[in-house]
Amino acid sequence: MAQTPFLLSARSIVKSFGPTQVLRGFDLSIARGEVHAFLGGNGAGKSTLIKIISGQHERDGGTLEFDGEALGATVAAHVEAGAIAVVNQELALLPHLSVAENIAMPRLRRATQKYSERAAQALAVDALSLIDPHFARESASRLVGDLTLHERQLVEIARSLGSGARLLLLDEPTANLTAAETARLFAVIRRLIAETGLAVLFVSHRMREIRQIADVCTIIRDGKTAVDRVALDAITDREIVECMGQSVESDGQTGAAAKTIRTRAATGASAGGAQRDEITFAQADLRVTLRPGSILGLAGAPTGPSALINALTGLAAESAWDVERDGAPLRFANPGAAARGGVGFISGDRANKGILETLPIVDNLMAAQRVVERRSVARRAEVEQGARLLEALNMRVGSQWDLPSTLSGGTQQKLLVARWLTLKPKLLVLEEPTRGVDIRTKREIYALIREMAAQGCAVVWWSTEYVELVELCDTVLAFDLDGRPTGVLTHADVNETNLANATGMAA
Ligand SMILES: Nc1ncnc2c1ncn2[C@@H]1O[C@H](COP(=O)(O)OP(=O)(O)O)[C@@H](O)[C@H]1O
Ligand SMILES: [Mg+2]
Incomplete structure (x- = not known):
């Protein structure tokens, strides 16, 4: 051949x-x-x-x-x-079925063989043996939902590999x-x-x-x-x-223009005396003080940034981070309490952490305000306020009564930002807020967040895109692959090479 x-x-x-x-x-x-x-x-x-x-x-x-x-x-x-075997980024196993069932079902269907538990077991052990004989025997009858992520990956590999x-x-x-x-x-x-x-x-x-x-x-x-x-x-x-x-130039803007609008944040790692609305988070011998109006970047694999974000937004009951505002402990029981305490949260994981898919746009726009003000729905006032927000943010929507699914991903993401604009939070926590968003909408989101910072909001911004951190942040807290903080980069040290070195991640 x-x-x-x-x-x-x-x-x-x-x-x-x-x-x-x-x-x-x-x-x-x-x-x-x-x-x-x-x-x-x-x-x-x-x-x-x-x-x-x-x-x-x-x-x-x-x-x-x-x-x-x-x-x-x-x-x-x-x-x-x-x-050709593939294991996608999003794993595709059915958690309520056993390992054997997950592996055997597609194959038995292909072979138009009748399904039997015994045939499934044999097939699964065969397939898994190719990658790990011990795991094959031990795991075949376990439920996929009970496996660790690593074990699930082995099952996915075994399932997709042919002889x-x-x-x-x-x-x-x-x-x-x-x-x-x-x-x-x-x-x-x-x-x-x-x-x-x-x-x-x-x-x-x-x-x-x-x-x-x-x-x-x-x-x-x-x-x-x-x-x-x-x-x-x-x-x-x-x-x-x-x-x-x-390339930052891909939307027609020059790199130079991007540099001139870069925020010079007033953040720093310091033992600092208490100031008004100063947020401090500390862990071991690291202490970071966040002043109003500054944008602090978080860089690194998910573990480290997520733990800090959870501590700040009321998503974690326990945390290695000690968070204080003006010297007093700051800990929220849940995200609603955090919102009422002046902490906003925007995630790029729209589908799971932000968009209310079954409620119209107006409810999505007003969701945070309702939580903060603990009040019942005032339709007319809300729709008027919603219309003003949509216009101010240049968001084209058919009607506020349409579902968010009628909007592009970028517009949905702007909707999540819009939610917090009128509330003027003291701290805004952003978790990859521009994920899957086109470059023009990204720029609009940068401008909105910069504007909120200019009005005194402190911002914590986790991004896996280093260009974004370099452009927006004067200070970046970096984490290694195990979630440990590796240090604080400031000013000219915030560049893609240093971020890669500090995090062990190429991007
Ligand atoms: N099914 C889809 N529909 C619309 N846009 C998509 C789809 N899949 C990916 N994209 C878009 O294509 C681009 C590349 O995405 P992807 O291939 O997932 O990137 P990567 O894996 O390198 O992070 C992104 O802008 C993403 O939003
Ligand atoms: Mg991908």
Whole structure:
């Protein structure tokens, strides 16, 4: 058989979602038996490409070749047969079924075999044995809902791998794993490669771990290939970070203009005497004081920033952080109490942490105000206030009685910001507030938050996009992969390279 040089070649791949052009002629080549790190900033299009290679999305243009064969509609056949196996960023197992049932159901259905518990067990143990014989015996009859995330991932890998597996696509498999779990996953990957010779495409933002497991890397930026199959020995962390940086100019604004509007925050790590409305949070020997009007960035893997955000917004009963306002302990029993105490919260996880999908826009706009004022619904006044807000924020909506699902993701996100505008919180906590938002809406959100800061609101902003932190924050608190604070970067030290070093994350 004539061997093509690559197991998989993707050429000039183009893909848009509505007006958003995600892939603009992207190339990727994967060789047999290699671990290939696929790198790029958040929203760069990595998951989209993985879904195209695994037949979950249709491409708008470009060619795919797998093992010498041009792939058109046949992608799905290779995925069905397990030659191309994929574990998506969002895991897809059914928690109320057993491991055996999750693995066996699709296969038995394919084989049009009658379902029996015994057949399911046998199939599952077979599939799992390929990746971990001990785990196979021990886990087959357990409920997926009772497994750790790491164990669920092993089940997903086993479920998607066929006996002739050639390519395994892993989309951010370690994002929420501990260091020990990551080491175990890597051991599984190495054994799989040794035993089957399959190739692995692996998405991760963690530099150390990328260097531990991968041979080569490809970097996506602005929908194109910025770095094509470069050996990890031949590229420095700094170069990787620089190549990943999404261009701030892509919306027509110049980098220089962006710099001039950068807020100079009055935040600092200090033992500082109590001032009015000063918020201090401390842990071990670290003490950060947040003054009104300042924007403090949080950087790093989710664990560290989430713990601090939960402590500030009443989402955690216990916390390693001691939070004080003007020297008095500040601890809220729940997010409602935090809102009444002058703390606002906006998450980029709109679907789970913000948008009330079954209520009209007006209720979404007024949700925080109702919690704060503990009052009943005053329809006429609210609709009038809502109309003023929508106009001031340049939000185009049909009617305030429409459901939020009629709005674009970016407009929904502005709605979450709008909720807090009239309440003038003393502290606004933002958790990746621009996730999945187009660049123009991002700029609008930056402007709104800067305006709130200018009026004296203190802001804590967690972002996984370093460009965003560099542009908005004069001070950034960085966390390592285990959630420990690694230090405070200030002024000119807030740049993408230092953030990558302080967090162990490339972006
Ligand atoms: N199903 C979808 N519908 C609309 N937009 C999408 C969809 N999937 C992804 N996007 C958008 O495409 C862009 C790339 O997303 P994604 O591939 O998930 O990036 P990455 O995995 O690199 O973080 C983002 O702007 C995202 O909002
Ligand atoms: Mg992704």
